[in-house]
Amino acid sequence: MRQSTPVNQRGPSAQPEIAAATAADVEAIRALLVASGLAADRVADRLDGFLVVREGGRVVACACLDDHGEAGLLRSVAVAPERRGSGLARALVAALLARARRRGHVAVYLLTSTAEGYFTRFGFRPVERARVRPAVLTSDQFAERGGCTTSTVMVLEFAHHPDHPEGGTGR
Numbered sequence: 680m681r682q683s684t685p686v687n688q689r690g691p692s693a694q695p696e697i698a699a700a701t702a703a704d705v706e707a708i709r710a711l712l713v714a715s716g717l718a719a720d721r722v723a724d725r726l727d728g729f730l731v732v733r734e735g736g737r738v739v740a741c742a743c744l745d746d747h748g749e750a751g752l753l754r755s756v757a758v759a760p761e762r763r764g765s766g767l768a769r770a771l772v773a774a775l776l777a778r779a780r781r782r783g784h785v786a787v788y789l790l791t792s793t794a795e796g797y798f799t800r801f802g803f804r805p806v807e808r809a810r811v812r813p814a815v816l817t818s819d820q821f822a823e824r825g826g827c828t829t830s831t832v833m834v835l836e837f838a839h840h841p842d843h844p845e846g847g848t849g850r
């Protein structure tokens with residue numbers, strides 16, 4: 680499936696064209712993740728969750744939302760170094776948060792060791808691992824990095840959830 684969703688960006692002429700990733704993008708996504716210092720494992724398995732920005736036939740930005748039932752896991756947010764600071768990640772993250780809302784996720788989580796300050800812009804806040812919903816806690820990324828004390832776990836709650844009374848913010 681291929682989708683193309685213009686997303687408003689900073690300047691009036693800046694409209695990154697966001698598309699669903701295809702199998703042809705796998706190697707480019709892997710290269711972008713490696714160049715950005717992020718894990719590049721199982722990209723092909725998670726391809727359905729990826730959105731990309733292509734410029735001149737080249738993938739310059741990507742991001743992924745893994746579906747874990749009631750919650751999502753945002754990961755693999757990366758922008759080519761020479762294209763950073765132009766709103767590409769903002770557009771991709773906004774599109775994936777909209778996807779999470781459409782799916783009815785009550786929360787989106789992420790793990791980061793370098794970009795906590797970036798994600799607070801979207802309303803994410805640090806959360807204790809003990810508060811992470813079980814479906815997300817058992818995901819590959821948490822299994823691999825969840826015990827890493829240098830990674831911050833962050834959450835964006837979309838609505839109040841009775842099992843997680845700290846929710847209710849994040850709109």
Ligand SMILES: CC(C)(COP(=O)(O)OP(=O)(O)OC[C@H]1O[C@@H](n2cnc3c(N)ncnc32)[C@H](O)[C@@H]1OP(=O)(O)O)[C@@H](O)C(=O)NCCC(=O)NCCS
Binds near residue numbers: 758767770792797
């Ligand atoms: C983090 C990243 C995805 C941001 O991409 P981007 O397209 O440059 O981001 P945007 O254009 O939407 O936003 C740029 C703003 O975010 C800020 N920003 C960028 N990276 C940041 C970080 N790690 N922490 C805090 N703020 C950050 C910039 O200073 C800029 O601020 P300004 O709006 O005040 O000028 C990109 O720097 C990147 O690929 N980093 C390496 C991979 C990574 O750390 N990914 C996140 C963890 S999954």
